[in-house]
Amino acid sequence: MAASPKPKATPPVKAAAKPASHRAAPTKPFLRFFHSAELRKKTLSVLELIENAPDATAHRGALADVVIVLMKSGFDGYFLAPLKKAKAGFLVEQSATVGLMGAQQVIGSVTRNIIGRMDAPQLLSVCGSIREMME
Numbered sequence: 001m002a003a004s005p006k007p008k009a010t011p012p013v014k015a016a017a018k019p020a021s022h023r024a025a026p027t028k029p030f031l032r033f034f035h036s037a038e039l040r041k042k043t044l045s046v047l048e049l050i051e052n053a054p055d056a057t058a059h060r061g062a063l064a065d066v067v068i069v070l071m072k073s074g075f076d077g078y079f080l081a082p083l084k085k086a087k088a089g090f091l092v093e094q095s096a097t098v099g100l101m102g103a104q105q106v107i108g109s110v111t112r113n114i115i116g117r118m119d120a121p122q123l124l125s126v127c128g129s130i131r132e133m134m135e
Contacts (some may be wrong), residue, residue: 033077056120
């Protein structure tokens with residue numbers, strides 16, 4: 001009996017194309033923090049207000065307020081929450097909290113001054129950056 005020929009290998013099945021709604025992986029590494037649904041709603045409201053305003057500069061204060069609250073939320077998410085999870089102890093947590101409060105006051109003041117001097121295109125750029133971070 002003659003040996004039967006080897007069956008041809010079937011080509012590998014290609015994975016189905018990802019739906020258009022699926023985002024591609026970021027090209028650079030990134031970190032995120034979670035914030036409350038209330039803060040997200042407030043942030044989106046301010047961004048829409050500025051993006052749709054005839055004069056975006058009229059809402060500089062509202063944007064500065066949101067940026068400062070996001071900063072505080074980020075400090076908590078990136079630093080204080082992990083510190084508490086590590087059970088570093090009451091005194092260490094209190095020291096970190098006091099130190100961050102001082103830093104937040106300084107950064108908050110600088111943030112208000114910077115945003116307070118921005119023109120409309122600059123404010124819209126900041127809004128776009130915040131939206132990118134929220135995706």
